[in-house]
Amino acid sequence: MPEVKKQVPLEFEKPLNVLAQQIDNLESQLTEQPDLEPELRHLKEQYTSLRKSLYSNLRPIDRLAIARHPERPYTRDYFERWDPEWIELHGDRHGTDDSAMVGGLLDLGNDLKIVAVGTQKGRTIKEKQSCNFGMPQPEGYAKALRLFKHAEKFGLPVVTLIDTPGAYPGLAAEEHNQAQAIAINLLELSGLTVPVVAVVTGEGGSGGALAIGVANRILMLEHSVYSVISPEGCASILWRSADKVSDAAQSMKITAREILELGVIDGIITEPLGGAHKDPDATAKAAKNAIMAQLSELVKLSCADVRNDRQNKFRAMGKWRDQ
Amino acid sequence: MDLKDWFAKRRERRERENLEVKQLLPTEDYCALWKRCFQCRELLYTRDLRSNLQVCPHCQYHFCIGAPDRIEQLADPGTFEEIDAEMRSSDPLEFVDTESYRKRQVSAEKKSGVVEAIVTGTCKMNGHLTALGVMDFAYFGGSMGSVVGEKVARLVERAIELSCPLIIISSSGGARMQEGILSLMQLAKTSSVLKTFGDGGNLYISILSEPTFGGVTASFAMLGDIIIAEPGARIGFAGRRVIEQTIRQKLPADFQTAEYLLKHGQVDMVLHRNELKDKLTKMFEFHKKKNKEMDKALVQSSSKKAGGK
Numbered sequence: 136m137p138e139v140k141k142q143v144p145l146e147f148e149k150p151l152n153v154l155a156q157q158i159d160n161l162e163s164q165l166t167e168q169p170d171l172e173p174e175l176r177h178l179k180e181q182y183t184s185l186r187k188s189l190y191s192n193l194r195p196i197d198r199l200a201i202a203r204h205p206e207r208p209y210t211r212d213y214f215e216r217w218d219p220e221w222i223e224l225h226g227d228r229h230g231t232d233d234s235a236m237v238g239g240l241l242d243l244g245n246d247l248k249i250v251a252v253g254t255q256k257g258r259t260i261k262e263k264q265s266c267n268f269g270m271p272q273p274e275g276y277a278k279a280l281r282l283f284k285h286a287e288k289f290g291l292p293v294v295t296l297i298d299t300p301g302a303y304p305g306l307a308a309e310e311h312n313q314a315q316a317i318a319i320n321l322l323e324l325s326g327l328t329v330p331v332v333a334v335v336t337g338e339g340g341s342g343g344a345l346a347i348g349v350a351n352r353i354l355m356l357e358h359s360v361y362s363v364i365s366p367e368g369c370a371s372i373l374w375r376s377a378d379k380v381s382d383a384a385q386s387m388k389i390t391a392r393e394i395l396e397l398g399v400i401d402g403i404i405t406e407p408l409g410g411a412h413k414d415p416d417a418t419a420k421a422a423k424n425a426i427m428a429q430l431s432e433l434v435k436l437s438c439a440d441v442r443n444d445r446q447n448k449f450r451a452m453g454k455w456r457d458q
Numbered sequence: 459m460d461l462k463d464w465f466a467k468r469r470e471r472r473e474r475e476n477l478e479v480k481q482l483l484p485t486e487d488y489c490a491l492w493k494r495c496f497q498c499r500e501l502l503y504t505r506d507l508r509s510n511l512q513v514c515p516h517c518q519y520h521f522c523i524g525a526p527d528r529i530e531q532l533a534d535p536g537t538f539e540e541i542d543a544e545m546r547s548s549d550p551l552e553f554v555d556t557e558s559y560r561k562r563q564v565s566a567e568k569k570s571g572v573v574e575a576i577v578t579g580t581c582k583m584n585g586h587l588t589a590l591g592v593m594d595f596a597y598f599g600g601s602m603g604s605v606v607g608e609k610v611a612r613l614v615e616r617a618i619e620l621s622c623p624l625i626i627i628s629s630s631g632g633a634r635m636q637e638g639i640l641s642l643m644q645l646a647k648t649s650s651v652l653k654t655f656g657d658g659g660n661l662y663i664s665i666l667s668e669p670t671f672g673g674v675t676a677s678f679a680m681l682g683d684i685i686i687a688e689p690g691a692r693i694g695f696a697g698r699r700v701i702e703q704t705i706r707q708k709l710p711a712d713f714q715t716a717e718y719l720l721k722h723g724q725v726d727m728v729l730h731r732n733e734l735k736d737k738l739t740k741m742f743e744f745h746k747k748k749n750k751e752m753d754k755a756l757v758q759s760s761s762k763k764a765g766g767k
Contacts, residue, residue, distance in 0.1 A: 312723075314695035341642060342695075382555075388551050399643055453644060454548050454640060
């Protein structure tokens with residue numbers, strides 16, 4: 136049975152929604168006119184096949200829309216599904232608890248206890264405001280760093296979930312040295328002797344994302360994106376036009392598949408058809424399995440090897456020519 | 459011959475000379491006889507400006523300067539040995555916006571006189587061996603792509619090898635968009651090698667010049683043991699316009715200037731360009747001693763261990 140429940144519509148899903156509406160109409164008439172049954176079945180088949188073909192030919196801009204879908208599971212949704220009794224830890228210990236960065240202690244089962252950290256977008260307007268739409272302040276990065284050090288001290292593996300438009304561009308953020316907050320995290324993460332696995336679950340927005348993304352293994356959800364600047368920003372700088380977002384998204388190679396081909400990430404986690412928001416439970420389970428598979432390998436390495444593995448990984452990144 | 463012809467001929471001759479003599483000299487700057495100060499609007503004779511280290515003699519405005527000029531100002535004459543001089547971007551994304559990245563590279567090379575946004579090498583500074591990296595804003599806005607990241611990483615490794623201080627002078631708009639995610643990864647790469655460098659007890663002085671933003675401040679530029687900013691230089695993470703659009707309020711006039719950063723505890727000092735070389739030398743002397751003591755201690759402890767066996 137195709138799902139015809141109406142949700143927040145995506146631009147590229149418009150033809151699907153038209154079909155869904157027709158199916159709805161027919162179904163309501165079905166009790167009075169049972170002879171409509173074959174037509175209904177035909178429409179439903181059409182719906183399924185159209186959806187399949189739409190999702191197998193997604194443009195980067197479409198994936199961007201899915202990655203930013205307001206119903207997409209956020210960091211807390213994953214944590215709660217992985218360990219309903221997870222222990223949240225708060226604060227940067229210097230006067231602030233940035234809600235855009237959450238973290239705590241999670242028991243993934245199978246004797247795997249971790250420190251998990253991730254950026255958090257809000258669901259309701261109020262939450263969105265308090266989380267700054269998922270854009271951490273320098274204090275948020277300091278909070279993450281504090282948790283990384285906790286993990287290091289007690290030998291716990293680190294898992295980070297990335298879903299942020301980027302670090303917050305604000306007056307106070309600059310005064311409190313946003314740039315250095317990110318730089319310090321890059322430096323310290325690269326020196327950890329515990330395994331780190333990062334998963335881009337939605338938007339991987341530039342330095343603000345990388346600040347919790349210097350990991351031994353980097354995974355991306357199928358429809359998530361990871362980029363050096365938002366396609367909107369890139370379009371306005373290089374094309375000097377706001378309507379070239381699709382071109383910018385295409386040129387920058389922001390999708391999981393393209394980034395895997397560039398050798399930056401280690402794997403892609405498949406999402407349910409229609410995107411992670413269609414089935415958060417299944418998505419969380421798939422993500423957990425992928426993380427556990429990576430961690431079970433990494434925990435076998437010695438401390439020095441874990442650190443070297445991570446440093447060598449990033450040392451090798453980049454492409455150039457010597458003439 | 460009217461005046462226009464005279465200038466044209468002169469420019470031609472200069473270009474020829476520049477090509478023949480030093481390929482490192484940026485051409486266009488040297489063709490113009492006069493330059494107007496961006497701050498006090500005073501007309502300056504370029505030769506005077508050059509001898510004054512590209513600082514306006516009237517209002518002390520520090521002009522943005524290219525890598526070759528900067529190296530000439532800081533390195534003892536004839537001591538600079540460039541490394542990775544021919545490393546260029548391979549255009550990994552085959553990026554095209556309104557023009558192709560390849561084409562833009564060629565014109566940037568012509569405009570700036572350098573082949574990438576950073577020149578790296580070793581030199582002597584008042585006799586002290588130093589690993590020196592200088593960014594050049596004229597090349598692609600000093601942006602960091604794979605080449606800048608790799609050259610910085612190799613420079614840091616050279617400094618580890620030579621056990622000498624490291625100086626990087628930044629001037630950059632941030633990460634290079636045309637290399638997408640690979641540019642972003644350079645932030646992690648450069649920070650990671652600096653971690654190893656720092657663990658070895660080596661001194662890294664970061665100098666921030668007009669302008670330093672984005673991915674460069676969010677990585678190696680802000681990781682110096684000592685951070686020096688040039689007067690009036692604009693330094694920050696996000697650009698002023700982006701912040702104004704986000705918070706919808708006017709920012710203070712001196713927001714993100716070197717002096718503003720000093721007030722907010724983000725840099726150690728704001729130094730006039732003519733003091734730079736001597737101050738750096740002085741700092742080397744402080745940290746050299748410490749390093750030697752540490753080396754000695756290390757040698758002693760390891761020889762003790764060896765003796766114990």
